[in-house]
Amino acid sequence: MPRSSDRVTIHDVAQRAAVSRQTVSNVLTHPTRVRPETLERVQAAIAELGYQPSSSAQSLRSQRAGAVGVEINTLGPRSHNETMAPFLGSLAMRAAEHGSHMVPFGSPGDRPMVQGYQAMWARRLVDAFIIADTHHGDPRPAWLEENGIPFASFGRVWDDPTFTGWVDVDGAAGTSAAVAHCAELGYRTVGYLGWPSGSVVGDDRRAGWVAGCAGTGVAPGPEASCDQDLDDARAAARRLLADLGPSDAVVCASDILALGLHHELLAAGREPGSEVGVVGFDGSDTALMHHLTTVVQPLDQIADRILDLLDDALSGRARPSAGALLHPVLLRGDSTSARSRSR
């Protein structure tokens, strides 16, 4: 029976098993150091008392918070960032297996500033950070690097090509697979609805479309670009519509853009899929809800790899020689469907 207080400590277990605290500790961290007979007795005591080491005590002793910070400014309303929320979910689930947990935090302002990071780091609430969506001129990578703070990034860190602690989705492979999918289903041309050139992610995805068309021999269809916004997407889609005949398909840089095109097709009385094929990108809830064919980001895998990177960094292992590019997976929905090639 645990002592009067409700909290079971290593001391309670030691007393129960008639050994010293250190032996109990060894049972959990260096089982080989302890005699099999004793091991068993201590393990029994641990089980009976339901002992689990206190994370605060371990943190203090090991100088490790066992936590990783993730900025969630982008998670709030009006952000339209449908990737970060599920990504945080994946991280939280996977973190358990890595013996750590996530601490979401935000800076007051809209723009990602180092202020929030600074606050978390100074108190050592976290051992490392995960950043995402870095852009040109993003102050975070440089600041983290300068201060020797471990971090990993979801998405390439474009400002610093020497930094290899990132995991990213091979956007070109994704759009290329989307084109292949359309070709296979018999669409005659494959157009592209993307973002204005200049964004690295956008250019990457567009490149996959170009390469995909060249590789499969399908004719490139019309192209338009717009911002990551449903209204803009619809406007851009309207511009495309005139050039889209039956059995044409369009690959989009994101699910939001795909949804915009989807809506315009319906508004024009043209059935998505059976008439004009539409493929989105991201595998967002939005796409699933509307049954759009989409290129799904393997968020669980990404989370796992990122946590591996941090494990390595925290145990002083060398950084990998290069970042990791993961392949997205095409998820077939109703917005693309087989058509007879004979028409």
Place this chain on the structure above:
Amino acid sequence: MPRSSDRVTIHDVAQRAAVSRQTVSNVLTHPTRVRPETLERVQAAIAELGYQPSSSAQSLRSQRAGAVGVEINTLGPRSHNETMAPFLGSLAMRAAEHGSHMVPFGSPGDRPMVQGYQAMWARRLVDAFIIADTHHGDPRPAWLEENGIPFASFGRVWDDPTFTGWVDVDGAAGTSAAVAHCAELGYRTVGYLGWPSGSVVGDDRRAGWVAGCAGTGVAPGPEASCDQDLDDARAAARRLLADLGPSDAVVCASDILALGLHHELLAAGREPGSEVGVVGFDGSDTALMHHLTTVVQPLDQIADRILDLLDDALSGRARPSAGALLHPVLLRGDSTSARSRSR
């Protein structure tokens, strides 16, 4: 200058200001105990060294993790739960002002089990939990209560009316306001698209529709119900369409349902807003994206109140005599618009 190591501790500050560690501690926690002159000197040292107390050390000493657990199973893909993700965002932002942080976690399975909670609690990674979406037969509230674990709930805890540690949105007030909004704009009847009766949240929202119609004198329009799913919503909306004339409006139990109706209207060539009014509920990104008029849940306020509840519980203050009902706010979008009453 900080000592050779990179970590600034209370000892470094003490040395720098030529006082003892305890005096430094007092400066931060009991400033009145220290002579003004000394206070200033120590504060200067703190500022110069950029000292912040170590959270692990404080946790161990105070027996408080300073963290709150939030289950995020519902946050993963395919959950269609558009409220939890932004809510977690609000919590994370507000938590900073409450001197704590959020720890999102998940259980392997789909259904909320106590297993995940157990794991977090045993190691004292968190001091309390925030639960949401409790349903009849939910094992969590009872289990938490039994084990004396502090928690608060977003949404009433229906199985235990004596539990008052909850904050909820006044759904009836929301739908009622939605009806009033429609009446004000001149819609002749206001229908309802809701969930099958039996869900407490759903019944609450429906009651507000009924009361709103009675209160404003607007005629109740047709009614239908379906699950929280876009396809189901569209099917239900099709059933409603026949009974919906121009200048009729429909209040919906959620943004997803509203979106379903929105889509069916467009598919039938009837303009949402100008012909048939549509009001959603939740204030989700989906609604904002589609410019739907919607009843917005005040997530920041809810987060604040919930954290207050936990602060009280952790400092041993008595529970409030009743749960808190917060008023949602109607956000006007394009899916409702003024019409001339003269027609």
Place this chain on the structure above:
DNA sequence: GACCTTGATTTGAACGATCAAATCGGTACA
């Protein structure tokens, strides 16, 4: 029988903070 070795276990110390009790230098009062 004294001495060394090996393996298993225990004791001491430390991580960084804060509470409680002890100390210190002054003042006031008898």
Place this chain on the structure above:
DNA sequence: TGTACCGATTTGATCGTTCAAATCAAGGTC
């Protein structure tokens, strides 16, 4: 002059764990 008292500050102890060094028991060697 002694002492009681005060505010300001310091010292000691503690939270629960784990590393490093000390101890202990058993066996082997010369």
